[in-house]
Amino acid sequence: MSVELGFAETPEGPLTADKFPSKVGGIPAWLNPEFILPVEKVRCGVCEKPMILLLQLYTPEDEPPEAFHRMVYIFICSIGACHKTSWQKRSQLPKDNPYWNPSKVDDSNQPITTHHAAHQCVVCGLHGSKTCGKCKAINYCSREHQTSHWTIGQHKLHCGATDLSAEAVAKGIKLCRNAVLFPEYEIVSESETLPDSKEQDTLTEGSSLNNSQALVPVGDEVYENSNVDVDEAFLKFQKRISFQPDQVVRYARLEYNENTDPLWISDYGKPTADDLPPCEHCGQQRTFEFQILSTLLNHLNIDNTRTDSLDWGSLLVYTCKANCHVLKKVFVSEIIWRQDFSEEGLNFGHGKLEA
Ligand SMILES: [Zn+2]
Ligand SMILES: [Zn+2]
Ligand SMILES: [Zn+2]
Ligand SMILES: [Zn+2]
Structure with a gap:
């Protein structure tokens, strides 16, 4: 994909x-x-x-x-x-x-x-x-x-x-x-480029991120966490992002006939079918179009010292697949879904994604 x-x-x-x-x-x-x-x-x-x-x-x-x-x-x-x-x-x-x-x-x-x-x-x-x-x-x-x-x-x-x-x-x-x-x-957009799978393996070997030993920065502390059942999805996410760590948006609707899944940041907090109702204007399915990564937060001049500062793991945007045109309506509402980094697994602050 x-x-x-x-x-x-x-x-x-x-x-x-x-x-x-x-x-x-x-x-x-x-x-x-x-x-x-x-x-x-x-x-x-x-x-x-x-x-x-x-x-x-x-x-x-x-x-x-x-x-x-x-x-x-x-x-x-x-x-x-x-x-x-x-x-x-x-x-x-x-x-x-x-x-x-x-x-x-x-x-x-x-x-x-x-x-x-x-x-x-x-x-x-x-x-x-x-x-x-x-x-x-x-x-x-x-x-x-x-x-x-x-x-x-x-x-x-x-x-x-x-x-x-x-x-x-x-x-x-x-x-x-x-x-x-x-x-x-x-x-500015650019196609995602991934190293071939052999190279990917070498790249992950040196990484401390695996199931038995994960570095888990929480707040200001960094401690080794060997008991936590690390979220598989997060590990995949982390690896995929590491190839181009500055990305802020991932746009997935490139092939019209293909439905691409988001890059999940966690196995938890995925939307169910009920969370994604069909388009209220034409009745067509809404499908995943793009996601906004937490790396964008680094660009927004947010005061991270506040406990209530703006934060998200990933914002997933689902839109009417038919791009329906609603007469006399210039704007149509669609759906945005927020997924957070799972609390059980890794709680990476958004400033720390480069890790
Ligand atoms: Zn005036
Ligand atoms: Zn408000
Ligand atoms: Zn529609
Ligand atoms: Zn105004």
């Missing part, structure tokens, strides 16, 4: 919508600038704050024609504690953690004219249905982001000023985005 790997790299230029970027963080680059998501669709189900873009993947498909341009957006709440509450139930999270799948054709393949473009929140890029009441010049998705822009973004100093430089405005926006959003990276 072949997989396309994604790596997070510093962008060489702005990752704007006309480039159909696959990217981590920053504001969303909307496939359709006329219909962009309102904040009501991406409020956290726990704290009710606006969620922010974790990543978007440009994943065009041949069939149906509506999927010629296809973008998958993943929004999450940046507060780890919210996920501890909602994700620990191991239920699907179509509402709290939606994954949006707009299938929009642009026959001419021309950028859509921008005079139809919807107003965007100056902070997060969601639909900006509110305006600054004083200057009427700035749009916001929500009170929360208006407040951030007013304080962190220094709009309280800039609002209504006539002699303001464009640089000062841009600087305010940048400060604000740095505080609210995940840092932006381009996702």
